[in-house]
Amino acid sequence: MAGMHWPPRHVMSNSIGEALARFSSARHADQLRDEGVQRAVLDSAREEVAGLGDLLDTAAAAVRSAHAVIIENFPVDDIALAVAASALGRADAGYNGPRPDTLVHDVVDSAVRxxxxxxxxxxxxxxxxxxxxxxxxxxxRPSPxxxxxxxxxxxxDVADELAGQDRLRPLCDPCYPFAVPHDPGAQRPVVITNPILTSAEGSTTVRYCPVRVTAGVQLAGHRLDAQHLDALRAFEHTLQRPELTTSFLLRAGDLLLFxxxxxxxxxxDVRPAGASRHLKRIKLRASRSPGAEA
Ligand SMILES: O=C(O)CCC(=O)C(=O)O
Ligand SMILES: [Fe+2]
Structure with missing residues (x-):
């Protein structure tokens, strides 16, 4: 269940933050698209910024055990963000927002979102x-x-809830349609199918986006039988349960890793005065540890 002290929080000291900002000002974001460069720059940052390595190790361990962590007082800087995020894995410039090659995507109010x-x-x-x-x-910048x-x-938590209703197993079948956004000129929309939940060795994963799945069900929903559709509705219903939800305001300088x-x-939702809200986003691949499977 969602506890009071989740996600765990750590505060970056001013001295670490200032040294990391100084370190970052001497680098260029373009170089950081390369995984090898990311590793090398992270290693230099660990060496040059006293205390940074321990903080990032603590944060990475929290993401592994608690699946999320917040580092407060983080410098608002693309390079500092990329350096810290790369402690979790490879920062991927693909599929991060509408532009093709974006290491750091600015999440801001826009017509599309x-x-x-x-x-x-x-x-x-x-x-x-x-x-x-x-x-x-x-x-x-949070909304004022x-x-x-x-x-x-x-x-x-969602899987536990659904298992009790006997609706977990259907959601693990790879039959749920996700509509892939397509070019206006494309002949027909592409729909891929995936499980929504997977459960193995005590670990539950999820893949879900309501816009994609709703469109997928409209395009290819006839292939979902009543049992799978019913399980999908139960899943959607369970997401609304307040006792499974943790909500908090990200403040300026809060870095959420999850x-x-x-x-x-x-x-x-955000009222009109909140249009100045601004987050920066990086997407990461699991880093390949030596000898591990791809
Ligand atoms: O604006 C937000 O807080 C959500 C952002 C989000 O879902 C994302 O960037 O993937
Ligand atoms: Fe998102």
Missing amino acids: PYRDPDPLHTDSPMLRRPHAYLALLCV NGDGETVLVRAA DNQRLLHGRT
Whole structure:
């Protein structure tokens, strides 16, 4: 269940933050698209910024055990963000927002993603064969109203709830349609199918985006039988349960690191004055440890 002290929080000291900002000002974001450069720059940052390595190790361990962590007082800087995020894995410039090669995507109010609408619970990059393992969200500026809260739900809590209703197993079948956004000129929309939940060795993962799945069900829903449709409705219903939800306001300088396959995330709506809200986002691949499977 969502506890009071989740996600765990750590504060970056001013001295670490200032040294990391100084370190970052001497680097260029373009170089950091390369994984080898990311490793080398992270190693230099660990060496040059006293205390940074321990803080990042603590944060990475928290993401592994608790699936999310917040580092407060983080410098608002793309390079500092990329350096810290790369402690979790490889920062991937692919599929991070509408532009093709974006290491750091600025999450801001826009016509395609207006802040007045809530962003319902989802996982990112659900159409990829392997969705990104982790996300990093750095708050540059919250909404001045204090709306636009971040919402997190653990896949394992949703699965526990559904298992009790005998609706977990259908959701693990790879039959759920996700509509892939396509070019206006494309002949017909592409629909891929995936499980929404997987459960193995005590670990539950989730892949879900309401817009993609709703469109997928409309396009290919006839292939979902009553049992699978019923389980999908139960899943959607369970996401609304307040006791499974943790909501909090990200403040300027809060860096949220989390597991994109073990948590769903979303955002509550933002009133017009909150259009200046601004986050920075990095998407990460699990780093390949020596000898591990690809
Ligand atoms: O605006 C937010 O807080 C949510 C952002 C989000 O879902 C994302 O960037 O993937
Ligand atoms: Fe997202």
